[in-house]
Amino acid sequence: MVDSPTEIRAGDRFAFGSNWLRFIELVDEPRIATAVDSLVTSLGTRDLSGRTFLDVGCGSGLFSLAAHRLGARVRSFDFDPESVAATVELRERFAPGSDWTITEGSILDERTVSALGRFDIVYSWGVLHHTGDLWAAVEAVAGLVGPGCLLYISIYNDQGIESRLWRRVKRRYNRSGPLMRRALVAASAAYLGRHVPLRRAVRLVRQGPHRPAAGPRARGMSARHDLVDWVGGYPFEVAKPEQVFAFLRDRGFELRHLKTCAGGLGCNEYVFEKTGPKASV
Incomplete structure (x- = not known):
């Protein structure tokens, strides 16, 4: 599998991690509070105590930190080593000594995915459409969700x-x-x-x-x-909401939350539940 720096040098991938390293200079308590409130609104709870949270393509690490603030046991990974570095730096600044795990890896890498297990909340906001294989990435994150647990993703809207x-x-x-x-x-x-x-x-x-x-x-x-x-932001793929619904419905998921960009430019945000008995925590 080609690594992120090689693709960036070839012009086949945007340097997402470099942008995130600059962004984390701005992260402060008001930004963290806004990120926390965003999670609370979409997940419908302010208490993630004891729940496992996987951040797929963690970017800056801001939402891993938000989940940590809500009490979750967090694991983060990213394909871009600079994104991993940004997330590590954020952890050291705002959650030193925590059990928040951060690693490098790709959601399209079978060895990475098979080693992860199942999670109560799998989160991937604005990531899967940048992997170069959107539907394989959605398939992979869906497989990481435990029965009765949640998949929280956002995907660029298809504007034709x-x-x-x-x-x-x-x-x-x-x-x-x-x-x-x-x-x-x-x-x-x-x-x-x-x-x-x-x-x-x-x-x-x-x-x-x-x-x-x-x-x-x-x-x-x-x-x-x-x-x-x-x-x-490249690679770049898009999807219509009905495509996302159908794909995940066929894999045993039901929609619990939706926020669209009203047919315009941007991401449609989805929270799905994997139907079945609740997983033990």
């Missing part, structure tokens, strides 16, 4: 031709030099911000990577880092 055009932008970004990348980010910011004052989009592009951010977005994220992640 617009999604195909964004895929071309993302591919071009990863095969370009710094100047073209900045131009693509600037053009994308202008396009995405065409319904807000122009000065806001320009300010977002001009902010340097170490400038203070205005504050957390929904889920505790950063507009600046989300923009770069969106423009560069």
